[in-house]
Amino acid sequence: MFNYEKVIEGAKLIIEGIGEDLNREGLIETPDRIARMYQEIFSGLDSDTDEILSKTFTIERDDLVIEKHINFYSMCEHHFLPFYGYAHIAYIPNGKVAGLSKLARTVEILSKKPQLQERLTDEIANAIEKHLNAKGVMVVVEGEHLCMNMRGVKKPGTKTVTTTFRGEFNYNTQLRQEVYTLIK
Ligand SMILES: [Zn+2]
Incomplete structure (x- = not known):
């Protein structure tokens, strides 16, 4: 607490x-x-994504769902300096979908704590996989880290891109490509 x-x-x-x-x-x-x-x-430490994602809607089809450019602000746990940018979430439903605002809320909760971009990416995918039982999940996070910009190597403008794939996205490169095209 x-x-x-x-x-x-x-x-x-x-x-x-x-x-x-x-x-x-x-x-x-x-x-x-x-x-x-x-x-x-750091309010994400006292919040839970379980509650947010537990409310789902039934659907018949399993077409690709993408929620892109979800803005986030987080704190790098190594330096306690902000990193921020966008998260893009793609998933293939397996009979149920989440309310669209719930995906943005999930990103918000998981970013509001001492965090690493790699772990943030992974935790978003885990939450969606767990609650929606999706056939596939792909998460792409683009972040700019103040600990890169204002100290150490001082390389302003550098973007860090992290990705993670679950289910169908692991072996279907065509599907991945489709997502990359759509989130551009
Ligand atoms: Zn850092």
């Missing part, structure tokens, strides 16, 4: 630790602001 007081204490320690003055005007309320912000941007 989110511990508001502990985050405030931690933020104070960091501010002091970098040699700043905790009592100067601009910083005095910063620990409290950070705690409130962290509660929001």
Whole structure:
């Protein structure tokens, strides 16, 4: 569970630790602001995708469903700096589909915690596979990482693309190609 007081204490320690003055005007309320912000941007830790995806609708056909350009903001767990971009989800239904907003909500929950882009990609696919029992799932995530842009190798504009395939997408390269064309 989110511990508001502990985050405030931690933020104070960091501010002091970098040699700043905790009592100067601009910083005095910063620990409290950070705690409130962290509660929001790490809210995925206290949420569950099970509930979101448990409501499904029955369908007859098994045509490809794509939800593309789902915007996300996450925090790199190695540096606690943001990474953000788009997730694209494709799946082949197996008798049921999720409400379209539920896919976006799933991405939101899974991105709002200390995360890695590779794991985010994997967790989105797992959630869809598990709840929809889909015949195939393909997830493509494009992200820009501030820990790449503003520190270390400093390569602004670099995009990281991660993919994962489940079921039919594992062996059907034509199907993958169709998705790549449609999400462009
Ligand atoms: Zn990082």
